[in-house]
Amino acid sequence: xxxxxxxxxxxxxxxxxxxxxxxxxxxxxGAAAIGPGIGIGLVVGNAIQAMARQPEMQxxxxxxMFLGIAFTEALALFGxxxxxxxxx
Amino acid sequence: xxxxxxLGAFKFPPIDELFRWKDVVFEDTPFAINKTAILMxxxxxxxxxxxxxxxxxxxMVPTGTQNVLEMTYEFVDGGITRDVVGHDATRxxxxxxxxxxxxxxxxxxxxxxxxxxxxxxxxxxxxxxxVQTYFIYLIVGFKNHGMKxxxxxxxxxxxxxxxxxLVTPIEFVQLFLVRPFSLAVRLLANMxxxxxxxxxxxxxxxYSLQNAPIVSxxxxxxxxxxxxxxxxxxxxxxxxxxxxxxxxxGDSLHPEH
Numbered sequence: 001x002x003x004x005x006x007x008x009x010x011x012x013x014x015x016x017x018x019x020x021x022x023x024x025x026x027x028x029x030g031a032a033a034i035g036p037g038i039g040i041g042l043v044v045g046n047a048i049q050a051m052a053r054q055p056e057m058q059x060x061x062x063x064x065m066f067l068g069i070a071f072t073e074a075l076a077l078f079g080x081x082x083x084x085x086x087x088x
Numbered sequence: 089x090x091x092x093x094x095l096g097a098f099k100f101p102p103i104d105e106l107f108r109w110k111d112v113v114f115e116d117t118p119f120a121i122n123k124t125a126i127l128m129x130x131x132x133x134x135x136x137x138x139x140x141x142x143x144x145x146x147x148m149v150p151t152g153t154q155n156v157l158e159m160t161y162e163f164v165d166g167g168i169t170r171d172v173v174g175h176d177a178t179r180x181x182x183x184x185x186x187x188x189x190x191x192x193x194x195x196x197x198x199x200x201x202x203x204x205x206x207x208x209x210x211x212x213x214x215x216x217x218x219v220q221t222y223f224i225y226l227i228v229g230f231k232n233h234g235m236k237x238x239x240x241x242x243x244x245x246x247x248x249x250x251x252x253x254l255v256t257p258i259e260f261v262q263l264f265l266v267r268p269f270s271l272a273v274r275l276l277a278n279m280x281x282x283x284x285x286x287x288x289x290x291x292x293x294x295y296s297l298q299n300a301p302i303v304s305x306x307x308x309x310x311x312x313x314x315x316x317x318x319x320x321x322x323x324x325x326x327x328x329x330x331x332x333x334x335x336x337x338g339d340s341l342h343p344e345h
Contacts, residue, residue, distance in 0.1 A: 059167075
């Protein structure tokens with residue numbers, strides 16, 4: 001029912017579709033950035049703590065930190081791609 | 089406040105104009121060559137020239153170019169292959185090294201004046217590189233462990249039997265879909281975002297220079313800062329792509345840990 005209502009509204013106002021798409025895309029990317037933002041903060045913060053405690057393990061910790069960042073960041077980047085998909 | 093209001097009319101061009109390039113030769117054929125392809129060919133040629141030229145008269149005590157080449161090799165061999173794949177895995181260094189250098193050169197076109205376009209911001213390029221990695225780690229895994237490679241991944245040891253209902257599909261999707269896709273999208277999205285950001289700041293500078301010259305200092309200085317940041321991102325993404333490739337190959341060689 002919601003869909004048919006939306007369809008009727010979009011036919012009445014053609015600009016509305018583009019506007020809603022933009023809003024949806026913005027919300028999608030914004031929401032996708034929350035989790036990875038917290039996650040990367042945790043990863044880097046703990047890596048710094050580990051480096052401060054054991055400076056001799058710095059090389060290994062840095063490599064592992066980049067791996068952790070890469071895996072966490074991927075979610076935000078999926079959101080970024082979704083932003084372009086939702087907009088077009 | 090007056091100058092800032094004038095900027096309200098600023099319109100960002102459609103996203104296609106930043107990434108679509110006209111074919112230069114062989115238009116409308118599968119072999120059409122555009123800016124992206126030219127940059128890839130030039131990068132490959134540059135890497136070959138630098139490496140062949142630099143290693144022609146090798147000396148015991150390296151100087152100049154040879155020094156840089158040896159540092160690059162040490163970085164890939166010591167920092168990526170030996171650390172991540174394994175101590176006896178030096179035979180993967182040529183592949184990982186060329187992957188790293190190729191992505192690095194492609195990424196750096198983003199900040200080279202008058203070119204300023206990273207070919208890795210087109211999905212075909214990182215996707216091809218990711219597919220290459222995908223087949224290599226699968227082949228290495230099946231060659232070394234046979235079907236145990238697949239069963240070891242899909243039915244990890246130490247998991248209660250009833251949880252396989254949940255774990256196996258997740259592991260399957262992770263191994264065959266998420267890994268190559270996230271590898272490609274990570275590189276693509278980073279370079280794409282950087283390219284859009286640099287373009288937006290440059291256009292804003294040009295636009296505000298015409299309408300409100302005082303305001304243009306802001307985006308101009310920001311553009312310089314972001315350019316420096318993009319050099320870092322370009323290097324980091326090449327490193328991360330190679331590192332993850334090494335992790336996946338290492339996982340195929342020694343699946344237990």
